[in-house]
Amino acid sequence: MRLTSDQIAQFQTEGWLFLPELFDPEEVALLKREAEAIYAQQRPEVWREKSGAPRTAFAAHLYNDAFGALGAHPRMIRPVEQVFGEPVYMHQFKINAKSAFTGEVWQWHQDYGTWKRDDGMPQPRAMNIAVFLDEVMPINGPLLLVPKSHLAGDLEAAHDVQTTSYPLWTLDEATVTRLVDAGGIVAATGKPGGMLMFHGNLVHGSAGNITPYPRKIVYLTLNAVSNYIRTPTRPDFIAHRDFAPIVPGPDDSLRHLARRAPAVAEQAA
């Protein structure tokens, strides 16, 4: 799994790149099932919306085999190593629900703003990855990206701890308008199993979801090892302190786990 030069050029100029159906239906079905099981647990890594619906489950790669395999999957790790030219480690790992009917808004922001201010990350050399577990449609709260906005650098932001259930450094309306006038907006939609890569300074947000279609995304951040965080303030399960390079697993790791589960059930029957 290597990116073409056209793909790398698109990432550099637009700030994002989408790889459709990178994971197959069997792999996605496993991850969806495991995500539901995690959301059903009461644990500090699982955050909820005002309605009680799950919003985010953090660090699932550390306590779930399937998400552990995803977090070291070569189809995800190799392209990111290729962009940065060095090994990467897991800075953050979360499963975002954007639940049916009640999924809340995420205001416009850059992720690097948070990594720098809250975690002491030196450079925006960390990659955001979104792996789609459900179909992401225009109508169920897709990530909205502002192409080329990563070239604007680290923008001034205000700490929003009110609008939604998760504190964010958000951008003002004049800044967003200026960037959208230049770059437009792309709704990142696609079938389950697609993978979106986007730059840590790319401005993005998402509207609420009022449809009956849930929109689960595994959303993780791979940081270049040399760019490890210097002054973390957030809990370990939100900004990891294990800076060891990820050693990619075998390509069939998820498929292997998917096929193991029914076999165990059959033995028990």
Add this chain to the structure above:
Amino acid sequence: MRLTSDQIAQFQTEGWLFLPELFDPEEVALLKREAEAIYAQQRPEVWREKSGAPRTAFAAHLYNDAFGALGAHPRMIRPVEQVFGEPVYMHQFKINAKSAFTGEVWQWHQDYGTWKRDDGMPQPRAMNIAVFLDEVMPINGPLLLVPKSHLAGDLEAAHDVQTTSYPLWTLDEATVTRLVDAGGIVAATGKPGGMLMFHGNLVHGSAGNITPYPRKIVYLTLNAVSNYIRTPTRPDFIAHRDFAPIVPGPDDSLRHLARRAPAVAEQAA
């Protein structure tokens, strides 16, 4: 302006019909300019969101020449008369803003639920009309329609006076899920000047708008004259009591007004 038999069949089976670019750019520019002028006024017919941004201006056809011309426009009135087989009157007239960045959600509902309960309308023989003043895109809070849901009749609903700035009789999640499983969801998108017609029992809603793109729609209800409301409880400017049939004006009424305005300005200069 007459609907074809295919168009009438689509309305009967799907519950909605879209006529793209029914009004031309000159006509739309006039209406946009006049809408902004109305939103700038402090008057009881102009309702605002929690942020102070305009949400809805009621009854503008009664105090603004351009919207008066729109409210009697033959391209809008004739098709609705054709569907109902009788003259119509204006039951409600509003300009909905769905402002950039702050436009709020409208929960899933049927409009006839409100007309029956609050206004004493005997039958769902009133037509919802949406005239697009801005481009309605998938990302700026389009109306989301559940096709065929008008065939489910008048559904049980609860009075929501909390979620948003306008009280609505809204449907529960199980009902919406059942109807969407059967009919799907259509996002009503299109260029400025497009006109959407939809049935009073068609289930619809819209998500918030976080984009810098405003999404103004003139949203009005034409009721069959024989179906006049019997027991109104809402103010006159929300549920009109003038049941006189609308006499359609000339086809060039908006264009005529659009061309008059600059001439006056030139005279003054």
